[in-house]
Amino acid sequence: MPNLVETTGIVHRYLSARVPLIVVQSIEPNRVMEIIASCAARARQMSYYEHSRTEGIKDLLTGQAVSDETSLQAALEQARMTFKSRQNVNFVFTDVEGLESETTTSRHFAEMVRLAESRQCTIMLITANPVWPGLGRLGMCERLDLPTTEELALTLTQMVDDHRGRLPIQWQADEVRQAAEALTGITEAEAINVLASLLAKGSLEITDLAELSRFKDRIFGDMSGIERIPLRGDYEVGGLRGLREWLEPRERLMKMDLTHSPLHPPKGVLLVGVPGCGKSLSAKAIASQWDLPLYRLDMAGILGMYVGQSESQLREALAAADRVAPCVLWIDEIEKALASGAGDSGTSRRLVGQFLFWLQESTSKVFMVATANDVSSLPPELLRKGRFDELFFVDLPDPSDREEIAQVYFQRYLSMDPSPLLLKEVVEHSDGFSGSDIDAVIHEIAARRFTSAQEGEPSDEEILAYFDNVLPYSQTNPEDVAAIRAWGESRCVPAGSARTLNGTFAGATAPRRRVLV
Ligand SMILES: Nc1ncnc2c1ncn2[C@@H]1O[C@H](COP(=O)(O)OP(=O)(O)O)[C@@H](O)[C@H]1O
Numbered sequence: 001m002p003n004l005v006e007t008t009g010i011v012h013r014y015l016s017a018r019v020p021l022i023v024v025q026s027i028e029p030n031r032v033m034e035i036i037a038s039c040a041a042r043a044r045q046m047s048y049y050e051h052s053r054t055e056g057i058k059d060l061l062t063g064q065a066v067s068d069e070t071s072l073q074a075a076l077e078q079a080r081m082t083f084k085s086r087q088n089v090n091f092v093f094t095d096v097e098g099l100e101s102e103t104t105t106s107r108h109f110a111e112m113v114r115l116a117e118s119r120q121c122t123i124m125l126i127t128a129n130p131v132w133p134g135l136g137r138l139g140m141c142e143r144l145d146l147p148t149t150e151e152l153a154l155t156l157t158q159m160v161d162d163h164r165g166r167l168p169i170q171w172q173a174d175e176v177r178q179a180a181e182a183l184t185g186i187t188e189a190e191a192i193n194v195l196a197s198l199l200a201k202g203s204l205e206i207t208d209l210a211e212l213s214r215f216k217d218r219i220f221g222d223m224s225g226i227e228r229i230p231l232r233g234d235y236e237v238g239g240l241r242g243l244r245e246w247l248e249p250r251e252r253l254m255k256m257d258l259t260h261s262p263l264h265p266p267k268g269v270l271l272v273g274v275p276g277c278g279k280s281l282s283a284k285a286i287a288s289q290w291d292l293p294l295y296r297l298d299m300a301g302i303l304g305m306y307v308g309q310s311e312s313q314l315r316e317a318l319a320a321a322d323r324v325a326p327c328v329l330w331i332d333e334i335e336k337a338l339a340s341g342a343g344d345s346g347t348s349r350r351l352v353g354q355f356l357f358w359l360q361e362s363t364s365k366v367f368m369v370a371t372a373n374d375v376s377s378l379p380p381e382l383l384r385k386g387r388f389d390e391l392f393f394v395d396l397p398d399p400s401d402r403e404e405i406a407q408v409y410f411q412r413y414l415s416m417d418p419s420p421l422l423l424k425e426v427v428e429h430s431d432g433f434s435g436s437d438i439d440a441v442i443h444e445i446a447a448r449r450f451t452s453a454q455e456g457e458p459s460d461e462e463i464l465a466y467f468d469n470v471l472p473y474s475q476t477n478p479e480d481v482a483a484i485r486a487w488g489e490s491r492c493v494p495a496g497s498a499r500t501l502n503g504t505f506a507g508a509t510a511p512r513r514r515v516l517v
């Protein structure tokens with residue numbers, strides 16, 4: 001990404017080379033004007049004029065108005081006369097409309113460039129969009145990208161330091177860097193507005209950092225293709241210890257400053273496995289625990305679009321994710337969109353390719369959590385090593401996981417701390433239950449008691465009766481579960497604690513890959 005210093009160097013070189021047309025493409029005309037002003041200060045033997053539709057024409061070095069005429073016509077005429085009478089003059093035009101294609105305006109500019117060339121003069125155009133090639137090819141085009149994280153950090157540091165002593169400010173270098181990372185993807189002016197709004201509260205606190213992603217959401221408005229998922233604070237995942245341990249160092253890596261390090265941020269995980277065992281829950285829990293915003297990418301929705309639209313929509317969605325980084329990007333039930341044979345197979349294959357390319361190339365702090373229930377039809381290239389950082393198999397919870405999960409929901413729905421004996425029995429009576437089944441049973445107990453206004457804690461017998469009354473998903477759909485587990489065994493290997501499920505499933509073989517219980 002060319003930054004301000006690089007672009008300044010290049011523009012300076014083009015000016016010295018007397019290139020007759022210099023187009024600088026940027027959505028931040030003010031930053032481009034800074035570049036031109038610093039070039040002007042370096043090469044004072046040249047004259048610089050700037051035309052804008054609000055101020056007419058002014059001399060850039062003295063800041064004095066040359067003409068109040070604001071129309072483009074008048075400015076072009078002024079430029080023509082100046083070029084005819086003097087050499088080494090530079091005319092800067094901002095906000096000119098109609099340059100993207102062959103129009104009267106773009107043809108007029110092309111003529112002016114030819115005149116400028118014959119007089120060692122230069123026309124500079126600052127524009128948000130690429131210009132008509134017939135014009136652009138007469139000179140050189142350069143793009144000024146949005147400020148890099150380092151540039152933003154510099155701007156924010158100056159602003160924060162300016163307010164130190166006057167306001168209570170908790171931010172130190174590390175917080176400023178985190179803020180710059182969170183704001184990367186917006187313009188310098190927008191970043192300044194965001195920080196100014198925080199400072200306007202009268203203080204700058206560590207907790208303000210969490211606000212930044214909300215500001216960014218507001219700036220982007222329509223996030224084209226990704227949707228922000230509001231998070232609560234209470235996502236408790238029982239079991240899945242392998243995943244949780246694996247995530248720990250990754251969280252640190254996501255938060256660290258990697259600018260001067262050869263390391264790249266973690267890319268993400270693919271969670272596959274039995275329905276109702278905590279895959280979607282984990283996506284939310286990761287974002288919540290890492291204090292990052294969670295965005296959902298609706299891959300199936302993208303695939304369902306008109307032919308030709310899907311690819312551009314996916315590109316926009318992934319670009320949006322890059323912009324809102326650092327974040328967690330969640331694709332739920334990825335197989336629904338990317339299964340071989342889903343939708344128009346050509347489109348689906350291209351989407352897989354596009355997605356994998358992004359996964360491999362993107363260096364932004366976007367942590368991807370993709371989940372899948374039906375894994376049999378997932379395209380094999382998605383599962384190859386090196387795509388996601390890791391592929392986890394989320395199996396039915398084992399006894400100790402069931403104990404943890406039951407504890408979570410006894411506490412949540414019944415505000416009760418079950419005795420060790422009750423827990424042991426619940427575990428025995430819930431063989432084959434998923435986390436979602438356990439959640440549902442305890443919720444049912446609490447709901448019945450609530451609606452019939454029963455007081456106090458339910459008895460152990462009552463609780464166990466509820467468990468005995470439920471047929472878990474693994475028993476109502478044994479073939480599905482067996483197929484998913486068989487797949488998990490061959491690809492990621494199920495739990496180290498091999499178990500039998502109602503005698504129909506013969507435990508695991510030796511682990512080949514990191515595994516979850
Ligand atoms: N390991 C778990 N720990 C705690 N709750 C769980 C667990 N697994 C499932 N649940 C409960 O079941 C619900 C559904 O689980 P979910 O994560 O959506 O399953 P899936 O694996 O199909 O995505 C969760 O919202 C949660 O209430």
Ligand SMILES: [Mg+2]
Pocket residue numbers: 276279280281332333371
């Ligand atoms: Mg799910």
